[in-house]
Amino acid sequence: MSDNNLTIATKDLSQTLDIQQITPEYFIAHYPEFIQRVIAKGNPSSDTMRHYCNQIDFFIRWCLANQRNPLALNEYQLLMYREFLLNRQYKAESIKVMLIAVRAFYAAARKLELIRVNPAAEVEAPTASSSSDALLHFYTPQQMNEIVHVFDEDKDPFTRYRNKLILFLMGVEGLRNIEVHRACVEDVNWEARAIMIRGKGHKGRLEPIYPCDETFAVLEEYLKAIPTDREIKKDGVLTPLILSSSNRNLLGRISRNGLRSIMNKALDACDLKHPGYSCHVFRHSCGTNLYHETKDLRLVQDVLRHRDPKITARYAHVADRLDKRYTSKLVPHD
Template sequence: MPVNNLITTTNQLSSTLDVQQITPDYFLTHYSEFIPRVIAKGNPSSDTMRHYCNQIDFFVRWCITHERHPLALNEYQILMYREFLLNRQYKPDSIQVMLAAVRAFYAAAKKIELIQVNPAADVEAPSIGHNVDALLHFYTPQQMNEIVHVFDKDKDTFTRTRNRLILYLMGVEGLRNIEVHRACVEDINWEANAIMIRGKGTKGRMEPIYPCEETFELIEEYLKAIPTDHAVKKDGVLTPLILSSSNRNFMGRISRNGIRSIMNKALTACDLKHPGYSCHVFRHSCGTNLYKETKDLRLVQDTLRHRDPKVTARYAHVADRLDKRHTSKLVPHE
């Protein structure tokens, strides 16, 4: 389902279809015309729409497999869907995102009175919490160096420098996957040696970061390596920074899954891929390694752009745990 066809304006919809004429089957086929009104305060980005539609399509396929019309499900059956996701070993944060999309699907159906009650309204993902143990998953500077050298084997200068830049942006500068995905050439301020980062929110709040000199040098090297025999696919008036090398989207904005795939292949190549590790582990690595080196929580907070210092304080707890483990190994047992 092309993203360009997902969002239909209210005027277009009202002129072609009266609400009273909408049937459950029509809604199921054209739900993407309705959900923009119930997500992101009525103004979702194309990226947000793409992710919502992917999750809703997944849910609809599950319903069809179980021979149930999605609009006929009750809360207990939504709980069964959540159980299915748990059995598939999806993480709580992934389940949270998937259920949010399902809730939006039903919220839109309720708006046009196809259903009386949103059966997913009270179904939540398992508690995520701020588990300090999860932050123990990180890569040391030595391991990060191993990962970087995996890319040295790539003879293509464009993909080699791009992949190294992705790793630097996440593991050295602390960016999230979605922030790397959203980055644009126009966000770079060469005079100030700064980059405006489009945050993880729906609107992508703009925040400045001041990358280290090595990261900036890598950005320059990468931009010079972009092939000139193909035009870069613009994203509106913006120029994507991290470009895809896939045949399907060559020279277009790389997808978040594309970033994951690159990093997973590199981790597998140096035997550092572990079950449950995602790209977010590079951001944890940035925070953990920075605190271990500086013992400066404020610096970690500024680098990771945490609003709440309590979130940053977790990295101090992690460092303490690691120090205790290291000390216990050095102390001889009687």
């Protein structure tokens, strides 16, 4: 059953149930039909719902593995769950996202009067490292070339150019994972040599980027290499740009996890995968390398589409730290 059909089915089912009929067992088994009313102002996208459900499913599995009823946990036991995530070496940012989903789970249960208080309300994620420290994670142009070479070895032109295009969109044009995921063929303006980007957020505001010639060249090769023996799976009236090559979703819109998997395999192949690195490191790489080359913060702000120049200014601080680090290696120590 598709996500849309599942949402419709659960809405229809919930309308036939009186609140007094909803038991804790029923809530745990059917929580998606209830949490959709407490996240994203009651109007979550299918991608947002999928994300929340993945985190909540993970939490419920942890509860069951430890023989605990999710709706019977107290705050101290939620702290134990946070400790479990820390021991699994999840990043602070990831733990924050996972706890937000758990809070939504309990918020829905509280509105149904299945619990009196939200036990996760005061459970906070550990303090994340500073933004500047996070930005120190990036790939140099030489390392980006190594990753491209991994894709060059793929004999299938469809996956070869698709994967190269993903890298160019993230590492050269500075797109986020979700922006690559949402991209559509109809967003490409060939005359203006522009691509309309569907930004982050539920609705995803449209704003143009003007890719370099190399990115457009890879895009053209990719579109020519898409197999023609099967139809592309439309997303409503739109045609997904980045297509899946998996048997389960062949020529459908690639998932965000699919994008991560492609990039992680390439990084492993050239020994550039490091703990804590995600697809966002390619966006950081774009900003860092562009500033290093131009020393133009306004240009970096335009390319990364930052609304707040203070966010872009971090790249100058990072560059200064990197320059100092490089200089210290050249200065002989007594």
